[in-house]
Amino acid sequence: MDLIIRRASLPRSAGPHREPVDIGIEAGRIVAVQAGLAASAAEEIDAAGSLVTPPFVDPHFHMDATLSYGLPRVNASGTLLEGIALWGELKPELTQQALIDRALQYCDWAVARGLLAIRSHVDVCDPRLLAVEALLEVKRRVAPYLDLQLVAFPQDGVLRSPGAFDNLKRAIALGVDVVGGIPHFERTMAEGAESVRILCEYAAEQGLRVDMHCDESDDPLSRHIETLAAQTHRLGLHGRVTGSHLTSMHSMDNYYVSKLLPLMRESGVAAIANPLINITLQARSDTYPKRRGMTRVPEMMAAGINVAFGHDCVMDPWYSLGSGDMLEVAHMGLHVAQMTGIDAMHACFDAVTVNAARILGLEGYGIAPGCEANLVLLDARDAVEAIRLRAARLMVIRRGKVVASSPAARATLTLEGRPAQVDFKLQRGDRIEAIGMPTPRGVSG
Numbered sequence: 001m002d003l004i005i006r007r008a009s010l011p012r013s014a015g016p017h018r019e020p021v022d023i024g025i026e027a028g029r030i031v032a033v034q035a036g037l038a039a040s041a042a043e044e045i046d047a048a049g050s051l052v053t054p055p056f057v058d059p060h061f062h063m064d065a066t067l068s069y070g071l072p073r074v075n076a077s078g079t080l081l082e083g084i085a086l087w088g089e090l091k092p093e094l095t096q097q098a099l100i101d102r103a104l105q106y107c108d109w110a111v112a113r114g115l116l117a118i119r120s121h122v123d124v125c126d127p128r129l130l131a132v133e134a135l136l137e138v139k140r141r142v143a144p145y146l147d148l149q150l151v152a153f154p155q156d157g158v159l160r161s162p163g164a165f166d167n168l169k170r171a172i173a174l175g176v177d178v179v180g181g182i183p184h185f186e187r188t189m190a191e192g193a194e195s196v197r198i199l200c201e202y203a204a205e206q207g208l209r210v211d212m213h214c215d216e217s218d219d220p221l222s223r224h225i226e227t228l229a230a231q232t233h234r235l236g237l238h239g240r241v242t243g244s245h246l247t248s249m250h251s252m253d254n255y256y257v258s259k260l261l262p263l264m265r266e267s268g269v270a271a272i273a274n275p276l277i278n279i280t281l282q283a284r285s286d287t288y289p290k291r292r293g294m295t296r297v298p299e300m301m302a303a304g305i306n307v308a309f310g311h312d313c314v315m316d317p318w319y320s321l322g323s324g325d326m327l328e329v330a331h332m333g334l335h336v337a338q339m340t341g342i343d344a345m346h347a348c349f350d351a352v353t354v355n356a357a358r359i360l361g362l363e364g365y366g367i368a369p370g371c372e373a374n375l376v377l378l379d380a381r382d383a384v385e386a387i388r389l390r391a392a393r394l395m396v397i398r399r400g401k402v403v404a405s406s407p408a409a410r411a412t413l414t415l416e417g418r419p420a421q422v423d424f425k426l427q428r429g430d431r432i433e434a435i436g437m438p439t440p441r442g443v444s445g
């Protein structure tokens with residue numbers, strides 16, 4: 001074998017492995033997952049009981065806007081409306097090279113954070129399709145180390161913005177993967193519903209997936225998710241359609257939601273919440289009590305709907321923070337949704353890994369023989385500790401090769417009579433030993 005990772009603890013989603021296992025890798029794929037693997041490899045990594053997970057997946061991002069913080073000015077109020085105005089000021093100044101440079105820089109951050117698959121929306125309302133061409137170029141360039149999936153996103157409304165539907169079709173013809181939409185931004189509820197219909201019909205015709213910004217609103221009567229689920233069912237798009245944000249569901253009447261959730265389940269519509277952005281942008285017009293504005297994550301999960309968390313924005317007109325860390329996203333989602341039960345915390349880890357991978361339709365994702373050897377070794381014993389500590393990504397592995405590494409977070413105390421090193425994990429008898437670094441190729445094998 002090329003590489004064996006010894007004594008890896010796995011996340012719950014990888015199956016019922018109670019004890020640490022060895023992961024054997026050959027030609028970029030996982031070939032064995034078992035305790036005490038009797039084989040040798042050119043390179044071995046001792047995980048010493050730490051968590052090894054499939055990579056983080058961000059199912060909802062805007063790479064055309066990322067890292068534009070301060071261009072041409074910062075968002076002084078921090079509101080959605082000023083963010084939209086700011087994006088309008090920035091758009092005419094965008095150059096293809098600047099878009100590519102910023103996106104590539106973000107992809108470097110992502111890889112360093114163990115984030116190896118991203119679904120990014122790209123605005124198609126500019127008839128030059130500058131951002132589309134730039135992100136298609138980025139997709140080609142990063143393919144060896146990161147799966148970038150693009151959504152043709154008519155930011156200003158497919159019906160409301162002249163020429164947007166044609167632009168969207170041109171973007172798809174150029175190689176964009178997914179059909180986007182924004183029904184709540186159309187002029188009326190009726191036009192919103194009409195936009196859902198035409199976009200879903202187009203996706204069905206083309207055999208594509210759909211991911212719409214849907215009901216990103218505090219208005220409980222913004223019910224485009226109902227139309228999205230109904231059109232999905234009508235057109236047989238089960239399992240290929242996603243509603244992003246869905247924040248109006250937070251404010252909806254409970255009785256109505258009791259009908260909506262089974263409808264979503266029936267059509268196999270998935271949901272993406274964006275906790276960092278929704279907790280900051282929603283309910284800005286509320287005084288007190290202030291709504292949280294995130295969609296109903298635990299209730300949807302309990303109803304059998306696939307729910308993932310997205311980052312949405314990093315250092316752009318809408319959000320001045322972030323660094324591509326999906327553990328930060330999971331941490332915020334867990335808090336906003338009050339998912340502090342033990343199973344719920346593990347479910348928040350799934351929301352930034354396996355659930356998101358299902359939405360993208362990633363093939364070969366996971367830790368089992370036959371899967372691509374894309375793995376992240378975390379400085380944590382399990383998924384809950386990983387979220388609590390936003391644990392260091394000690395090693396990031398893409399198709400069997402280490403592509404990034406980070407030191408463990410440790411502090412040195414200089415208090416008399418105290419231990420010199422603090423590592424923030426609970427002190428127990430079964431304390432994790434030092435992580436073994438890989439033996440350089442050709443030395444041990």
Ligand code: FE2
Pocket residue numbers: 060061062121213312
């Ligand atoms: Fe978004």
